[in-house]
Amino acid sequence: MNDEFEISESGSNFDIKKFLFRALSYWKLFVILLAVAIFYVYQKNIREEFSYRLSTKISVEDDSNPLFTSNASLTFNWGGVTAKVQTMVVTLKSRSHHEKVVERLEFYKSYLKQGRFRKQDIYKSAPFRFHHDYNFSQLIGVPIKVTFLEADTFELEVEFPGNTASTQNYVSKKISTVDVSPGIFKKQFKIGAPIELPFLKGTLVLAENRTVSSGATYFIQFNNFDGVVASYKGRTSVSNPASSPILDISLIDKNTEKIVDYLNTVVAVLREDQLNRKNQYATNAIKFIDEQISRVKTELSKNAEDLNDYRKKNKIFSLDNESVILNEKLTELDAEKDNINRQLNYYANLKNYLATSSSFTEIPAPSIAGISDSNILNNVSKINELSVQKSKLQYSVRSDASIFNDLNRQIEGLKNVLLENISAATDVLKREAKLVNSKLSSVESQFSKLPEDQQRLITIERQYSLSEQTYNVFLAKRGEAEIIKASNVSDILIIDSAKNTGAQVLGRNLNIRYVFAFFAALLVPLLLAFVFTLLDNSVHSPMDVEQLSPIPILGVIGKNPLDNNLIVHRKPKSAVAEAFRSIRSNLQYFYKSKHLEGAKTLLVTSSVSGEGKTFCSINIATVFALSGKKTVLVGLDLRKPKIFDDFHIKNDVGVVNYLIGQESLEKVVQKTDVEFLDVITSGPIPPNPGELLISPKLSELIGELKKQYDYIVLDTPPMGLVADALELFDFVDTSLYMVRQDYTKKGMLNFINEKYRTKQIQNISLVYNGYDQKAKYGYGYGYGYGYGYGYGNYANGYHEDTKTKSGLLTRLKSVFKK
Structure with a gap:
């Protein structure tokens, strides 16, 4: 992406001396990190729960039907052992196969007991069983405490952190939510009596030949079915040594009884499925x-x-x-x-x-x-x-x-x-x-x-x-x-079924972690010193932009926290929305100072893709529309159209159809959910976008739009990649050039600076996008630029999404910053 630009700054060799002195200056940080790492490793070691590995061996045979004759033509050849082995390997690694195993064993339901540091899975050691209603949505992700009070009575206790809880139906696998009362829920039941709650339905019974003592406490926990399947699938491995018909299936888990049952069921399900396919x-x-x-x-x-x-x-x-x-x-x-x-x-x-x-x-x-x-x-x-x-x-x-x-x-x-x-x-x-x-x-x-x-x-x-x-x-x-x-008989022959005759314990050498902790604590200061020593060529603050370009900065926009670009529409009270309102005010002042009457036009462009020009053009158009002005947003990036996706509209027809004379203006204009805001998408990608943008039809389009709208916002291609945007400056009153924090390279501004210096482009301003004063470079300059109440104590009560965080890393930077 950056190869399109010639960076005019002179490169500098890496300064070893400066790197070493900088690394030594971080010795306090190293000591703190080392102490934290050693403490972390110690705590992790004493809480370590060992994992075990067990395996089972099967052979894939080529057993033909003993009753097969030339007349018994309903039996067919499976293609030899080699093809079968590969099919079995793929099947054993498949999600659908593990879904059948988890469902048969009900491993989405766990029986737990509180240990010293964590709740431990006791599986069959639990003295009771909970037979849940399969077609009822059960509470997932939250442990349900079971306290036995008397010989035939127990108490269920659940702590709900919020007003809703997630549940899952283990027949349809559908996840839903149920309303609950925040806090601790308690209720007593008889052993063997039905339990019918909004989030739990079933019967708790004692296991065969088991008794429980008064006051004994256990937990039941249902988990997300897909998550459990993914977990077992990821911990199961299948090997085919020397391309033989032998398959070695192994599983890693913290409970050896679960490993045995899971591996044996994996083979049982495989035998059944294989025989069914054979039949x-x-x-x-x-x-x-x-x-x-x-x-x-x-x-x-x-x-x-x-x-x-x-x-x-x-x-x-x-x-x-x-x-x-x-x-x-x-x-x-x-x-x-x-x-x-x-x-x-x-x-x-x-x-x-x-x-x-x-x-x-x-x-x-x-x-x-x-x-x-x-x-x-x-x-x-x-x-x-x-x-x-x-x-x-x-x-x-x-x-x-x-x-x-x-x-x-x-x-x-x-x-x-x-x-x-x-x-x-x-x-x-x-x-x-x-x-x-x-x-x-x-x-x-x-x-x-x-x-x-x-x-x-x-x-x-x-x-x-x-x-x-x-x-x-x-x-x-x-x-x-x-x-x-x-x-017919199955082609799967069990050589060694899974059995706990001495499970392989994984990760016993815990002291090696202290060595890794030392090097990890040492690596952080070295990396910091190395990164800061290298010649940094990215723009990290508005101050960098002021030093690199004579073009004025019209506004500074913070990071977009949403999953699409409609932040002004969806979060009108946010700091980012206020920044766009400030840009709108500055633009209106510019239009007034130039004594512009009638419809006003605005072009938004950037150096390369990804700097936020579409984000800016959408929200600039939105703030104009929110002020009661009829506004149209025109997508002129014919090579890489974007704006239609955020508005959930189609890109079937647009500017391209108008420019080639295929559709009228009324047919290409589309309404949006924002009042007073219309959108003209770019339409299908043409083979000659550059020629279309310099055609007389574009001038005709802008002229027609000026008759119908107060503001016209043009979303254009990046200037640094294609020359299309340069042709569009003649149609607009003013232009915005996007610069994005930690993304735009300093050399990218050379192109627009040269155009501005030679007066090929006038009435242009820069917009600084993605501003984060708490970014990793620590530029906390508190720029205004219409950012308003974006951050700081004065923001409280004005913006709904403003949060102030003060982390350890930020404080450390203030201590060690030179």
């Missing part, structure tokens, strides 16, 4: 078959009813020999035709599914449609597995990771091959269908010579037989799918 193909097939059975069963019942009704009505219960032979031929051909049509329908649906879907995890097995083509069976299985793997990785891997590119390439390749297989198989089936239809027509011609009652009976029997055969085929396929699903 996904069969599950999809069963779901599809059930839908078909339901449909065919209805048809079968109707056909059976029609057959019985016809026989009873016409008293025909059997066919003659010729009719029987024709019926058998027709039934056989109907079954063959139905089988072909079923395969053709499957291929058509599969082809449409491949063309329109981005996920291929729901493809039913081809075998349920009677398809035995090995190429299609294998390719459908492979594309289904790759899609399941991709779907699983989306929860834990960034979408632009290389693994997704590999999976997408494999899926696309398989899809193209499968489409070719479908095309070839469809052609074969269509030829077979023509042959069957020819045979069917021949038999039906013989059928037409039979008596009418015989024909009718045969037709009904044909429909019944066809439905019956289809129903039996689907029942057989469903049985096959159920057998394969039931016989």
Whole structure:
């Protein structure tokens, strides 16, 4: 950013001597810091709570279904052990996996007991259990004290710091607030009796074979679910030594019993999920078959009813020999035709599914449609597995990771091959269908010579037989799918389950901390001396600006404490808002001194992006509007538009659309929540912003705005980066040039100084932005510049956001400042 400027100041070599003397002058600070560091380390050591590490080992196998045959086509290959291992590693590191584990173990709920320095997690050692209502929002982040009074009575005690408390529903995971009374809440309950409070609902019962003594005190604490998941996810590590099928899963925690349960549950959930994914193909097939059975069963019942009704009505219960032979031929051909049509329908649906879907995890097995083509069976299985793997990785891997590119390439390749297989198989089936239809027509011609009652009976029997055969085929396929699903076993083999046989203790060498404390105390003075010795090239105070530039400072603006730029609108009584009012007064005095009548124009620019020109232009326009003057803020930074975001308006149309003649002025002006303030955004980014800003249409735009508004504020591009802003000075009465504390480099002012000295730019003033008299450089000069009651004792009662803080570092600086 700063490469655009040529810093005219002469560089200076680093002065070692000056650095050493400055460092020695901070010896008092070193002694104080060393004493503080030693005291801190001592207190930390005596309060240290050791962490432990335990691990479990699993092996990722490639167990195939023992019942798999060439006909049992519902089982598919997972792609080998290597692919499985990588999938398991990613799954074990995923947030979704840890969410399942935390939810199953209810680790968002802790049982605590007060120790010497802290509340300690006692987990299963607690003599009671609290069974909470899962669908009720429970108090989070605040310990609930449980004091046992008698054998069957206890007291709940909660201290609320404010009027509201946070709660979380552990079914929906939604966090909400509930109104409470500040202070200490106490209430007695019976053990085993329901507890129904606005912030807590459940039942407290004693653990099996446990008793409690009178006066014993414990704590229950619910925590934010997402925070607990993130904590366990961050403390769980998965390693795959030497790219073997062995995975080593370890966890660090302060409670070894929790580590054991968490690791074993991590593996249990992984085994279940892996088996479910392994069964996904069969599950999809069963779901599809059930839908078909339901449909065919209805048809079968109707056909059976029609057959019985016809026989009873016409008293025909059997066919003659010729009719029987024709019926058998027709039934056989109907079954063959139905089988072909079923395969053709499957291929058509599969082809449409491949063309329109981005996920291929729901493809039913081809075998349920009677398809035995090995190429299609294998390719459908492979594309289904790759899609399941991709779907699983989306929860834990960034979408632009290389693994997704590999999976997408494999899926696309398989899809193209499968489409070719479908095309070839469809052609074969269509030829077979023509042959069957020819045979069917021949038999039906013989059928037409039979008596009418015989024909009718045969037709009904044909429909019944066809439905019956289809129903039996689907029942057989469903049985096959159920057998394969039931016989599948997980590919996760537990080698060593987690067990506390001697947990590894972490961080036992505490004395080394005193060494680090010494060097940390020494490092601070050395760093301070080094930083202050270096040639500092940033602007740190209004005094720096006065020394660097002949251009007058119109005003000084403090730091913006809000999350957007609308501080004058949202905090009208703040010190920053007062600073903008002072700038408004100074500008009005300038306009009056120049005897300017009618609409007044103002341009706001800076050296580079980030110095606050948009912040200034928005709030200058706001203070003008708050004074009852019709004001318009025009975004002329066509390369990097910003102002629309703060006002929550769209940037679909704006200055660009007007300048190219696409929209009228009325269409590009947008209202804001601030009365009397309108905004014209820059609009879509054009390919030629510089040419647009020098077009005659801009002069026409300013002229039209002067007829409608009292004040026109132009938010322009940075002068130091592009030449656009220079072209705009001819349209304005005065200009503001932003300088930001601890951001603007001194050399950046050379550019505007030169323009001002050669009178290329006149009627320009500087605005000092981001002023903080308590900044790290300690410039407490108390500048006025319209800052009004910004800081100091006189500010009390005038500004709602003024706070006076006096820290240790500030006092130390005053002691050691030269």
